[in-house]
Amino acid sequence: MEPIRIRQVVGSTTLYLPELKPLIGRWVRITIEEEPVPAVRDEFWAEAARFPETEEELEAQKVLFRTWRSDPRFEPYWQVLDAFIETDLATVQKWDAIRAQLPVEDYDYDARRAQEECDMEDAQRRML
DSSP: OOOOOOOOOOOSSSOOOGGGGGGTTSOOOOOOOOOOOHHHHHHHHHHHTOOOOSHHHHHHHHHHHHHHHTOGGGGGGHHHHHHHHHOOHHHHHHHHHHHHHSOGGGOOTHHHHHHHHHHHHHHHHHHO
16 A cells, blocks of 8 residues: 655644545554754755865865754755765766756746645545
8 A cells, every 4th residue: 555645734732634534443554754844955955956066165065964964954864965975076067967958947846746746635535
């Protein structure tokens, strides 16, 4: 069975989750993870989207990433940070060359997220 992902702000210790109705009476595993704070998310992606042009700039960025790697606010990004810390300048330059070929300003970055949410809603309706 596909996992059910529910995103909501916790307002009390009692949650109303109608999405779980089909699972009543079954053994389930419930995991709750805190979503990244929007300010942290924005700070992370602003720096992650920057492509250093020199070894010195890359090393300075890696110092920042190592700091974030030990900061619990950035825990949702630790796996990505590990990959960034291991990246060399040649790889960064390849990514930058690919990015230069994309119509970044016309790309709807929220479209995939919106489609996934729509797919989850559709799957939940079919389960009821």
